[in-house]
Amino acid sequence: MAIGMLQEKWPGKVNETVIGADKSRGGTRSNVVKTGGEASLPFLFHEGVFPHKPVIAFEIWDTAPADWPDELNKSLSGVYNDPLAWADKCINEYKAELLCVKLQGAHPDFGNRSADAEAKFISRLLKKVSVPLVITGCGDDAKDNQVIPACCEAAKGERCLFGDAVQDNYKTLAAAVSADGHSIIAESPIDINIAKQLNILISDMGLPVERIVMNPTIGAMGYGLEYAYSIMERARLAALSGDKMMASPFICFVGQETWKAKEARVSAVEFPSWGPETERGIIWEAMTAAALLQAGADILVMRHPKAVEKVRGYIDELMRGNTP
Amino acid sequence: MALSGLDIYKLLPKTNCRECGFPTCLAFAMQLAKKAAAVDKCPYVTEEAKAALESAGRPPVRLVSIGSGERKLDIGNETVMFRHEEKFRNPCGIGFIIDDGMADPEIKKTLRRIHELTFERVGQKLSVDLIAIRQNSDKKRFCDVVKMVSGNTACGLVLMTGDKEALQDALELTKGRKPLVYRLTAENVSSLVETVKRYRVPVVAASVTLDGLSVLTAELDKQGITEIVLDTGMKPLVEKIWDMTQIRRLALKKSARSLGYPALAVIDKTDRFEECMEAATYILKYGGIVLLKGTEIWQALSLLTLRQNIYSDPQKPLQIEPKIYPVGAVTDSSPALVTTNFSLSYYTVLSEVEASKVPAYILSVDTEGMSVLTAWAAEKFTPAQISASMKKSGLENMVAHRNLIIPGYVAVISGELEDASGWKITVGPKEASGIPSFLKNLYNKPEFVNS
Ligand code: SF4
Numbered sequence: 001m002a003i004g005m006l007q008e009k010w011p012g013k014v015n016e017t018v019i020g021a022d023k024s025r026g027g028t029r030s031n032v033v034k035t036g037g038e039a040s041l042p043f044l045f046h047e048g049v050f051p052h053k054p055v056i057a058f059e060i061w062d063t064a065p066a067d068w069p070d071e072l073n074k075s076l077s078g079v080y081n082d083p084l085a086w087a088d089k090c091i092n093e094y095k096a097e098l099l100c101v102k103l104q105g106a107h108p109d110f111g112n113r114s115a116d117a118e119a120k121f122i123s124r125l126l127k128k129v130s131v132p133l134v135i136t137g138c139g140d141d142a143k144d145n146q147v148i149p150a151c152c153e154a155a156k157g158e159r160c161l162f163g164d165a166v167q168d169n170y171k172t173l174a175a176a177v178s179a180d181g182h183s184i185i186a187e188s189p190i191d192i193n194i195a196k197q198l199n200i201l202i203s204d205m206g207l208p209v210e211r212i213v214m215n216p217t218i219g220a221m222g223y224g225l226e227y228a229y230s231i232m233e234r235a236r237l238a239a240l241s242g243d244k245m246m247a248s249p250f251i252c253f254v255g256q257e258t259w260k261a262k263e264a265r266v267s268a269v270e271f272p273s274w275g276p277e278t279e280r281g282i283i284w285e286a287m288t289a290a291a292l293l294q295a296g297a298d299i300l301v302m303r304h305p306k307a308v309e310k311v312r313g314y315i316d317e318l319m320r321g322n323t324p
Numbered sequence: 325m326a327l328s329g330l331d332i333y334k335l336l337p338k339t340n341c342r343e344c345g346f347p348t349c350l351a352f353a354m355q356l357a358k359k360a361a362a363v364d365k366c367p368y369v370t371e372e373a374k375a376a377l378e379s380a381g382r383p384p385v386r387l388v389s390i391g392s393g394e395r396k397l398d399i400g401n402e403t404v405m406f407r408h409e410e411k412f413r414n415p416c417g418i419g420f421i422i423d424d425g426m427a428d429p430e431i432k433k434t435l436r437r438i439h440e441l442t443f444e445r446v447g448q449k450l451s452v453d454l455i456a457i458r459q460n461s462d463k464k465r466f467c468d469v470v471k472m473v474s475g476n477t478a479c480g481l482v483l484m485t486g487d488k489e490a491l492q493d494a495l496e497l498t499k500g501r502k503p504l505v506y507r508l509t510a511e512n513v514s515s516l517v518e519t520v521k522r523y524r525v526p527v528v529a530a531s532v533t534l535d536g537l538s539v540l541t542a543e544l545d546k547q548g549i550t551e552i553v554l555d556t557g558m559k560p561l562v563e564k565i566w567d568m569t570q571i572r573r574l575a576l577k578k579s580a581r582s583l584g585y586p587a588l589a590v591i592d593k594t595d596r597f598e599e600c601m602e603a604a605t606y607i608l609k610y611g612g613i614v615l616l617k618g619t620e621i622w623q624a625l626s627l628l629t630l631r632q633n634i635y636s637d638p639q640k641p642l643q644i645e646p647k648i649y650p651v652g653a654v655t656d657s658s659p660a661l662v663t664t665n666f667s668l669s670y671y672t673v674l675s676e677v678e679a680s681k682v683p684a685y686i687l688s689v690d691t692e693g694m695s696v697l698t699a700w701a702a703e704k705f706t707p708a709q710i711s712a713s714m715k716k717s718g719l720e721n722m723v724a725h726r727n728l729i730i731p732g733y734v735a736v737i738s739g740e741l742e743d744a745s746g747w748k749i750t751v752g753p754k755e756a757s758g759i760p761s762f763l764k765n766l767y768n769k770p771e772f773v774n775s
Contacts, residue, residue, distance in 0.1 A: 003538045003580060006573045043562055044569065189697070221626065222445065224668065224695070226633040229608075230408040237406075260755055262675065263625065270679070273443070275621030283600055283626045290601045291630060294608045310597045317598075321562025 008047050010240035013039035014298070015210045015247045016051070017183055019098065020132025021159040026181075029158060030130035033098050035213075035298045036249035041236065042296050045322045048240075053319045054293055056308050057098040057134050057301045058090040059255050062113070062121055063105035068303075069265045071281040075305050083121070084128045091129055094308060100134040100301045101125065106147045107138035115150035122151045126158060134161040134251070134301070136185070141169040149176035156180040161251075163187065164215055167198050174205045183211040185251055190217045190227050192234055192246075199245045213299065214248040220257040220264070221288045228252075232295035252292045255303030258285040286310045293318075327380045329357040335373035336366065343367055384575045386585050388526050388551045388612070390417070390454065390504045391480025397453045399553070399612040400586035405572060408638050414586075415635040416606065417613040418627055419454025419482060421590070424461050424469040431469065434619060435476050441624040446642055446667045450628040456482035456506065456615050463490040470494045474501060482506050482615065488515050495523040504528060504613075507555055510540055517547055526551035528588055532559070534570060538582035545582070553612060554587045561602060564589055568610040586612025596620055600627065607631050642667035646690035648717045649674070652683030656724040659684045659766055661752060661759075662710060663731060664691040664699050676759035684763065685722060689713040696731045707737050711745035732758075 016037040021027025033055050039048030064080035079086035083101070090096040103118050105111040113121075122135065135151055137144030148162055149172060163185025165173045170186070177184045186202055188195035195214055203209045216235065218228035232250060239247035258264050264284040267277050274280060285307035289300045293315065302308050333353035344365040346352040355361035356377070363369055363377055387401040397417045404410045420438055422431055435455070442451040457473055459466040466485060474481055474497065481503035483494045491505065505520055507528035520527050529544060529552050531537040541552050556567040571587050574580040589606045593599040596618045603614045603623075607630055616623070636642065646665040650658075651674060663673045665688040677684050689710055691699035699705035714720070714728070726747045730738060732754030742749045753762050 003534050003574060003583065005534075005570055006578060043565055045562065046566065189701070221633060222629040223672075225630075226407070226636055226638070229634070230406070230638055233406050234408050260757065262672075262757065263629070265757065273440075273621075274625060279596070279620065280622040280625065283597060283622050286597060287601060287604050287626050287630060290604050291608055291634075294605060310601065313598065314601050317561050321560055 005046075008041075008044075010039055010048055010242075012240050012242035012244070012247060013037060013048070014236070014239050014249055014296075015212075015244070017161075017210055017213055017249050018159060019134065019161045019183065021157060021181075025159065027158045028126070028130070029132050031097060031132070032159075033132050038296075039240070041240070042294050043318050043321070050319075050322055052298075054298050054300065054315055055098055056096075056289075056311060056315075057100040057299055058094065058096040058308065059100045059102060059253075059301050059303050060086045060090060061102050061104045062118065063111050065104070066110075069259055069281065070267075071264070071278060072259060072303055076303075084125060087125060087129050091131060094305045096131060098132055098134065098299070099129065100136065102136050102138070103147055103151070104138050106143050107140050108143060110138070112143075113147075115146040118147045119150040119154035122154045126155060132160065133158070134163070134185075134299070136163045141166075145169070145172040148173055152176040152180040152182055155182065159183065161185060161213060163213075163251075165198065165202060167194055167201075170198060170202055171205065174202045174207050177211070178205065178207045183213060185213050185215050186248070187215040187217060190219075190224075190231055192231055192238075195231075195235060196243075196245050199248060203245070209244060209248065212248045213251045215251050215253065218252050218254070218257055218288075218292060220254075220261040221284060221291065222263060223257065223261055225288060225291060229291060229295045232292070232297070236296040249298035250292075250296055251299040251301065252289075252297045253301045254285060254289045254292065255301055255307075258288050258307075259303060282307045282310070286314075290314055327357060327377065329354040331380075332356050332377065335369075335376055337368045339368070341368070379581075382581075382584075384579060384584050385572070386550065386552070387414070388553055388586055390482075390502060390526055392500060392502050393478065395451075395453065395478045395480060396502075397480045402572065402586075402610075403576070405576065407634065411637040411639070412635045414612075415631050416611045417453040417480070418603070418607075418624070418631065419452065419456050419480075419613065419615045420619050421456045421458050421484070421615050421617050422469070422473060423458050424466045426469075428472065431472060432476070435473065437619045438479070439477065441619070441621065441628075443625055443628060445629060445632060446671045447644065448632065448642075450632060452479070452624055452628070454480045454482055454504070454613065454615070456484050457494075459485035459487060459490055463487060463493065466490045467493045467497060470497050474498050480504070486512050486516075488519060491516060492519050495519065495525065499523070502526070504553065508540065508544070510536060513540065513543065517544070517549070520549060521547060526553065528553045528555050529585075530555040530557060532557045534567065534574070534583065538580070541582045541585065552585045554583065554585050555590070556587075558590065558592055561605060565605065565609050568606065572610040588613040588615070590614075591616045596623060599623070603627055604630050608634060641693035643693035644670050644688055646688050646713065646717075648719055648722065649686045649688065650683075650722075651677045651686060652681070654683040654685060654722075656722065658682075658723065659727065659729060659763065660687060660719060660723055661685070661729040662687045662689060662714075664689055664694060664696055664705060666691060666693050666695045666699070669695050672756040673759065676756045677763065680760035680763040682760075682763040682766070685719070687714065687717055687719055687728075697733050700734050700737070705734065705737075707741040707744040710737075710741055711747075714745055714747070729762075 020029040020032040164187035264281040691704040
């Protein structure tokens with residue numbers, strides 16, 4: 001007796017979000033990134049459309065990172081002090097199609113740059129590079145509430161993705177993002193109910209749900225990855241079942257979490273039984289990314305050029321199966 | 325699916341003759357449902373009823389055991405598609421392929437490498453499971469390598485050969501080790517099945533289609549072979565994900581018994597990163613066994629860590645006993661740090677305290693296995709709870725000072741905790757990786773501990 005396949009057809013799909021505005025959309029970007037839109041669980045192409053491939057954003061900072069491990073410094077430290085050169089290197093040397101700029105220098109403890117200075121920096125960056133931008137604050141709520149609106153204005157019309165809005169600090173950000181035609185990252189602490197609640201609150205402020213991307217908060221492999229993995233699976237199942245407020249694409253800050261992990265940081269001298277650190281750090285970032293892709297990640301923010309190369313190859317290999 | 329007592333009662337003769345030792349058929353049925361009695365105690369039960377009971381009692385995905393002794397690998401017995409529904413039960417086996425064309429010294433070196441691939445994470449010992457020997461030479465060479473490998477490892481074995489005589493000899497050499505035979509296909513099943521039956525070993529059944537697999541496993545089942553692992557052969561990554569998903573889904577949701585077995589994937593990539601990421605994919609997506617060639621430490625460490633994550637219990641986070649843990653040669657002036665009893669939090673702090681080489685006490689507070697921030701948000705890591713735990717654990721008798729270091733993420737509680745405990749509170753680093761330099765700096769300021 002022939003075994004019939006068990007195909008699932010879903011009533012819902014993931015919202016589609018566009019990052020960047022080219023000339024036809026009133027901006028100056030040379031390309032735009034479309035993300036989301038899936039009508040199936042990850043890479044089950046027989047069951048529903050999977051219109052856009054997951055995308056990797058290179059993470060750059062506006063200020064030199066002090067505590068990134070040697071493995072990252074090896075490839076990047078030459079440009080730490082010049083964010084424009086850093087951006088340039090990611091695009092020309094590592095073929096970045098999306099950048100994620102963290103405005104760490106605005107943090108009161110790490111430079112305390114003014115909103116005005118950061119806005120000017122964003123303007124210069126937009127002139128220097130033509131790829132779309134993700135722009136995140138320094139994590140100090142009060143400061144981000146000054147800096148992000150100024151940067152939204154400076155990038156008006158370029159349809160950037162700004163973050164992160166959190167449950168007790170989203171209004172200022174959402175208002176600024178909405179006014180200047182950008183999109184927003186809604187961050188929830190590995191909590192599906194808060195994720196949904198925040199999406200509702202933000203869309204109640206008049207920002208269309210298609211302009212929200214969810215940051216589910218991830219842990220690196222070995223550091224709570226499985227919690228994010230399951231939250232993402234649950235949220236995606238809800239989205240596919242028709243819950244529009246759970247249907248935002250996911251952005252995952254893979255580099256930031258991975259390079260905190262001991263397995264990615266310590267040298268073989270300190271930990272002989274863990275072997276050479278170069279490949280260890282790279283696989284830690286690449287495999288964390290791969291696992292999150294399998295849970296539904298749409299945008300991966302990453303740091304190590306080699307890890308990016310490997311994950312890009314992995315995505316391409318998966319997407320080769322996407323023949324209708 | 326499990327049957328209820330009433331379901332079973334309907335299958336019994338309902339004569340209440342008591343021969344089973346129970347007063348009524350219903351009472352007997354209730355015991356059967358609890359698996360507290362055996363069905364053959366009733367002499368009148370029909371063959372039909374027996375079959376229904378047996379099939380209901382059988383798990384949708386068969387349990388398959390490979391190897392023997394301490395390193396025995398159990399796979400299968402899975403019950404869900406998503407780990408948030410229930411814990412994934414039996415971690416995917418990870419194994420390495422050794423080609424019999426390799427020179428002896430190289431094989432020995434590879435074996436040594438494989439045996440070094442054990443790690444400890446979060447209080448659990450992680451190690452790889454299987455060694456597969458692939459025939460690429462003549463029968464004699466294959467058997468020589470099987471002998472060499474089996475004599476030098478406690479890992480489970482996989483015999484990769486389609487040659488009847490080679491298989492026969494290899495099974496004789498590995499008698500009692502319960503190796504996995506790779507692999508039976510529609511083409512070779514008639515020639516190999518008797519050998520496999522004679523040695524009572526688990527087998528891989530292979531076909532590129534699920535229909536083909538289904539026919540093959542039904543045939544094996546008829547022959548009395550029930551420990552089966554499924555293989556749909558070498559295919560592009562996405563097709564393998566599809567196959568593995570379908571196998572699990574059909575077994576669970578359509579009770580497809582002919583696909584109710586764990587699945588295996590052999591990875592054939594030369595780039596070590598790509599090989600490793602493909603293996604990771606099958607660990608996530610319903611693989612029962614992955615076999616690869618690369619034996620780099622970073623490959624094994626990453627795959628074992630991922631497997632540990634994915635197969636952890638989503639309902640019960642790994643916890644440790646809440647109490648005081650002295651680290652190193654502590655004295656009554658050693659610093660004291662507090663964290664939660666979530667295993668990951670504790671072991672992360674522990675490894676950094678060890679790395680600092682500063683002897684210290686770690687107080688683990690009972691937060692029901694929640695991490696620092698989650699516990700704080702859920703009010704399980706409050707000043708009142710921390711100070712109660714300081715008292716209960718007897719911290720004040722172990723140290724002469726009255727200083728406690730708290731995680732940087734909960735800096736906001738320091739004032740209240742000072743009031744609640746009467747101790748001086750110092751805010752430590754946010755990330756555990758900051759602990760070594762933090763502790764070394766404390767150590768340079770003896771007034772901290774003596775104050
Ligand atoms: S022996 Fe069978 S028929 Fe008799 S009471 Fe027990 S269950 Fe019922």
